[in-house]
Amino acid sequence: MFESAELGHEVDKASYREEALRLREALLTAQLDLKQRGEFPVVIILAGVPAAGKGETANLLTEWMDPRHIATHAFGAPTDEEAARPPFWRFWRVLPEKGTIGILFGGWYADPLWHWDDWDEPRLARRIERIVRLEKMLADEGALVFKFWLHLSRDKLRQRLKALEGDTRTAWRVTREDKRFLKEYDQRIEQCRELLTRTNLADAPWRVIEGWDTNYRNLSVAGQIHDAIMHQLGRETVSQNRVDAAPLVHSIDGVRLLDTLQLEHSMTKARFKDRLELAQGRLNGLMREVAQRKLAVVAVFEGMDAAGKGGAIRRITAALDARQYRVVPIAAPTDEEKAQPYLWRFWRHLPPHGRLAVFDRSWYGRVLVERIEGFASHAEWMRAYNEINDFEAQLVDAGTIVIKFWLAIDSDEQLRRFKEREATGYKRFKITDEDWRNREKWDDYVDAASDMIERTNTPYAPWHQIGANNKYHARIAVLDALCDAIEQRLKQED
Amino acid sequence: MFESAELGHEVDKASYREEALRLREALLTAQLDLKQRGEFPVVIILAGVPAAGKGETANLLTEWMDPRHIATHAFGAPTDEEAARPPFWRFWRVLPEKGTIGILFGGWYADPLWHWDDWDEPRLARRIERIVRLEKMLADEGALVFKFWLHLSRDKLRQRLKALEGDTRTAWRVTREDKRFLKEYDQRIEQCRELLTRTNLADAPWRVIEGWDTNYRNLSVAGQIHDAIMHQLGRETVSQNRVDAAPLVHSIDGVRLLDTLQLEHSMTKARFKDRLELAQGRLNGLMREVAQRKLAVVAVFEGMDAAGKGGAIRRITAALDARQYRVVPIAAPTDEEKAQPYLWRFWRHLPPHGRLAVFDRSWYGRVLVERIEGFASHAEWMRAYNEINDFEAQLVDAGTIVIKFWLAIDSDEQLRRFKEREATGYKRFKITDEDWRNREKWDDYVDAASDMIERTNTPYAPWHQIGANNKYHARIAVLDALCDAIEQRLKQED
Numbered sequence: 001m002f003e004s005a006e007l008g009h010e011v012d013k014a015s016y017r018e019e020a021l022r023l024r025e026a027l028l029t030a031q032l033d034l035k036q037r038g039e040f041p042v043v044i045i046l047a048g049v050p051a052a053g054k055g056e057t058a059n060l061l062t063e064w065m066d067p068r069h070i071a072t073h074a075f076g077a078p079t080d081e082e083a084a085r086p087p088f089w090r091f092w093r094v095l096p097e098k099g100t101i102g103i104l105f106g107g108w109y110a111d112p113l114w115h116w117d118d119w120d121e122p123r124l125a126r127r128i129e130r131i132v133r134l135e136k137m138l139a140d141e142g143a144l145v146f147k148f149w150l151h152l153s154r155d156k157l158r159q160r161l162k163a164l165e166g167d168t169r170t171a172w173r174v175t176r177e178d179k180r181f182l183k184e185y186d187q188r189i190e191q192c193r194e195l196l197t198r199t200n201l202a203d204a205p206w207r208v209i210e211g212w213d214t215n216y217r218n219l220s221v222a223g224q225i226h227d228a229i230m231h232q233l234g235r236e237t238v239s240q241n242r243v244d245a246a247p248l249v250h251s252i253d254g255v256r257l258l259d260t261l262q263l264e265h266s267m268t269k270a271r272f273k274d275r276l277e278l279a280q281g282r283l284n285g286l287m288r289e290v291a292q293r294k295l296a297v298v299a300v301f302e303g304m305d306a307a308g309k310g311g312a313i314r315r316i317t318a319a320l321d322a323r324q325y326r327v328v329p330i331a332a333p334t335d336e337e338k339a340q341p342y343l344w345r346f347w348r349h350l351p352p353h354g355r356l357a358v359f360d361r362s363w364y365g366r367v368l369v370e371r372i373e374g375f376a377s378h379a380e381w382m383r384a385y386n387e388i389n390d391f392e393a394q395l396v397d398a399g400t401i402v403i404k405f406w407l408a409i410d411s412d413e414q415l416r417r418f419k420e421r422e423a424t425g426y427k428r429f430k431i432t433d434e435d436w437r438n439r440e441k442w443d444d445y446v447d448a449a450s451d452m453i454e455r456t457n458t459p460y461a462p463w464h465q466i467g468a469n470n471k472y473h474a475r476i477a478v479l480d481a482l483c484d485a486i487e488q489r490l491k492q493e494d
Numbered sequence: 495m496f497e498s499a500e501l502g503h504e505v506d507k508a509s510y511r512e513e514a515l516r517l518r519e520a521l522l523t524a525q526l527d528l529k530q531r532g533e534f535p536v537v538i539i540l541a542g543v544p545a546a547g548k549g550e551t552a553n554l555l556t557e558w559m560d561p562r563h564i565a566t567h568a569f570g571a572p573t574d575e576e577a578a579r580p581p582f583w584r585f586w587r588v589l590p591e592k593g594t595i596g597i598l599f600g601g602w603y604a605d606p607l608w609h610w611d612d613w614d615e616p617r618l619a620r621r622i623e624r625i626v627r628l629e630k631m632l633a634d635e636g637a638l639v640f641k642f643w644l645h646l647s648r649d650k651l652r653q654r655l656k657a658l659e660g661d662t663r664t665a666w667r668v669t670r671e672d673k674r675f676l677k678e679y680d681q682r683i684e685q686c687r688e689l690l691t692r693t694n695l696a697d698a699p700w701r702v703i704e705g706w707d708t709n710y711r712n713l714s715v716a717g718q719i720h721d722a723i724m725h726q727l728g729r730e731t732v733s734q735n736r737v738d739a740a741p742l743v744h745s746i747d748g749v750r751l752l753d754t755l756q757l758e759h760s761m762t763k764a765r766f767k768d769r770l771e772l773a774q775g776r777l778n779g780l781m782r783e784v785a786q787r788k789l790a791v792v793a794v795f796e797g798m799d800a801a802g803k804g805g806a807i808r809r810i811t812a813a814l815d816a817r818q819y820r821v822v823p824i825a826a827p828t829d830e831e832k833a834q835p836y837l838w839r840f841w842r843h844l845p846p847h848g849r850l851a852v853f854d855r856s857w858y859g860r861v862l863v864e865r866i867e868g869f870a871s872h873a874e875w876m877r878a879y880n881e882i883n884d885f886e887a888q889l890v891d892a893g894t895i896v897i898k899f900w901l902a903i904d905s906d907e908q909l910r911r912f913k914e915r916e917a918t919g920y921k922r923f924k925i926t927d928e929d930w931r932n933r934e935k936w937d938d939y940v941d942a943a944s945d946m947i948e949r950t951n952t953p954y955a956p957w958h959q960i961g962a963n964n965k966y967h968a969r970i971a972v973l974d975a976l977c978d979a980i981e982q983r984l985k986q987e988d
Binding site: 343 | 627
């Protein structure tokens with residue numbers, strides 16, 4: 001959920017000035033149009049780690065827009081009046097009316113995060129269910145619901161608190177609670193991740209923004225609000241090159257999750273052979289234990305064309321007996337599959353206990369190729385993130401180890417491999433016109449894959465991004481990660 | 495949930511023959527059309543109390559339709575293959591494809607009912623959440639999902655099991671499990687009610703059918719399937735006089751929940767005065783305890799025009815100090831209220847701890863007048879049942895006692911009161927043209943109110959149907975029920 005918001009996004013001063021001027025005017029126009037039409041309200045929830053800029057963001061929005069039609073609400077300890085009524089009463093009383101904008105600090109998320117440790121799971125689950133229902137109702141009533149999570153990595157949070165404390169003018173802003181958050185950062189962030197994943201609705205998705213650089217934060221938040229209001233008003237969005245709606249993970253500074261991955265590694269063929277033998281032996285032993293414990297394994301391979309999925313998969317299967325595994329290649333759905341919900345064709349190939357199923361491409365096609373090519377509607381691929389998370393949770397609950405690989409190469413490497421395939425007789429079947437067409441949509445795929453990793457990188461079914469310009473390295477990295485994941489799960493059984 | 499299915503519905507032989515012939519042909523035509531269009535699948539879940547006719551219903555549907563495009567699936571103990579995969583795998587493998595019909599015995603509801611006592615609440619909640627998500631996904635994918643609950647009251651179940659056991663040809667059909675269900679009937683039915691309420695989705699509502707009379711059951715089930723398929727295919731439904739979609743509670747024999755209520759009672763004025771004094775004293779005492787315990791009370795009044803809501807409310811408020819209560823009359827929403835989600839105008843009037851709020855008409859307008867007059871769309875009022883149940887659950891969780899009254903008079907009594915109002919100077923303000931217009935829609939209101947009571951009669955916020963042809967009786971019955979409800983809640987506090 002937070003991967004893209006730890007990349008060190010920045011926008012330089014000159015670009016900011018220019019863009020801010022333009023955006024500010026556009027946002028004001030959108031707001032006035034919203035008010036004039038009076039057809040739906042806009043609810044903006046600002047949440048996030050401490051000192052990530054929630055207050056500054058609220059101030060910015062109020063400053064940039066007409067203050068008569070935008071109001072900010074913070075929720076401290078309940079007032080007497082509030083305490084005497086159901087917990088959500090305080091939110092209902094400040095809901096913005098149609099045509100207006102309400103900014104809610106923390107909104108209905110502050111409570112569950114605050115009480116995460118002292119509420120038991122049924123209570124927490126009930127509250128989360130109520131939040132989901134409330135947002136569903138708001139969306140059904142036509143409200144535009146923004147949920148911004150302003151994020152800082154642990155290091156950045158430490159730096160920020162230190163800087164604030166070091167200046168007498170700002171030291172008062174650092175609370176004891178902020179320091180506690182920093183101290184318990186890993187644990188607290190896991191709670192946040194769980195809450196965000198469980199409340200990441202198709203109609204009201206979380207928008208995670210890195211809170212470090214003010215310029216980047218301002219343009220990201222204001223830009224997304226502008227685009228979505230314009231979209232809802234039925235106008236063209238400012239970002240022209242989007243098919244359907246605003247992208248989920250904005251990258252206004254051109255820095256994207258997948259762009260930051262190290263792609264080059266060195267590994268000689270000899271070293272590869274040594275390590276391969278070791279890793280395959282290890283996998284073979286582990287799979288026998290998997291069978292004994294009645295567990296199962298699902299390995300998912302995604303990546304750009306020619307990223308080396310097939311080669312990595314063959315190094316896995318070579319370690320196993322043919323009865324232990326099944327490779328499921330996913331191409332376009334058959335007629336029979338088209339006549340079913342899209343997850344159906346994956347359910348039918350789930351491995352029984354003791355087996356490994358390797359998916360060469362997978363259910364993630366819904367949020368990659370189907371999203372990009374428009375085979376799935378915006379609503380369809382937006383709800384797919386939740387459906388997929390739920391699907392994988394069911395697998396894990398039933399004793400399946402789920403591991404997902406994104407094999408990453410850069411555009412030059414892909415070109416080199418495409419040309420090599422065309423030149424090599426026995427590889428020529430691997431390259432088609434479609435591959436060349438997909439290559440032209442490289443950037444769309446990077447956007448979609450970044451969203452995908454952000455929104456489906458769950459603790460129970462994590463993504464492994466593997467730099468794969470060097471095939472040897474990639475194959476070993478895949479085998480090692482697979483073995484580690486199995487080993488970790490087996491340890492839990494002990 | 496089961497109120498309408500304990501009324502002793504029956505269809506006589508001659509009517510059945512005629513109607514069955516017509517319906518059978520219509521259903522077959524609908525099925526062939528469904529197949530030819532191939533646009534969506536139909537999932538029929540048959541659940542219910544034992545011996546209520548699930549098997550017979552499946553047989554009937556298969557017999558009436560083209561068996562090539564309809565399949566029935568039962569789920570016993572999981573097979574080896576099923577046990578080695580996630581619990582829902584067995585359902586995914588039998589989902590009907592577009593254009594076809596799948597009948598699922600018990601479907602995904604058999605498991606939670608079976609394990610209700612041995613699963614803990616988090617596990618149960620997780621499973622229910624998965625069911626809700628599965629059905630939401632099916633609906634989003636365009637599937638038509640029927641969930642039939644075939645119901646028998648305890649007496650009828652006892653009779654049915656006795657009859658089956660008494661005949662050597664059918665005695666084998668009565669299992670030990672069936673007998674256990676009868677023995678633990680009340681407790682089991684409460685579990686069923688909770689499960690149904692928690693899974694009663696706008697896109698996939700439960701349809702509860704009395705299972706006693708075969709003729710009634712057959713026509714009800716087949717009729718609803720036919721109407722909904724035709725509706726989904728975009729054609730006119732067979733039942734002509736419906737505005738939007740098939741009604742939720744069919745009453746093909748003309749017997750409706752509200753029609754069966756006893757409306758006449760005798761109570762003299764003298765007796766009324768005695769009892770009134772007693773009841774008002776009791777209420778006054780109880781409200782003081784309510785304040786001490788930091789509880790609150792919400793009393794909702796609904797009913798036909800001139801049913802005596804105002805009179806009953808005045809007998810409540812007369813018992814109290816003006817600071818203890820507030821009467822909230824609900825008319826058409828103001829502009830400000832229209833600019834908010836429909837529940838907003840009720841949230842704002844919730845009583846704080848220690849107070850009583852009396853709603854003279856209420857949020858139920860959404861599923862009564864707004865449904866009937868078309869002020870709310872079909873989707874809007876269908877989702878309102880859940881939103882209302884959730885709203886009331888929030889009140890109860892926060893220490894509010896919620897009690898709901900439906901004051902019932904018959905059409906003759908209403909006419910008498912209307913005329914009396916017109917004739918009496920000081921009552922003339924109470925009668926308007928709108929009252930006369932509403933009167934013409936009497937039957938629509940009875941249908942809508944029956945649906946409403948069925949779907950919102952929760953254990954935590956029950957409906958009280960009060961026969962109100964005799965005003966004295968009604969006022970005392972209201973006061974007594976209110977006092978009982980408060981007393982019961984106070985006892986839980988001890």
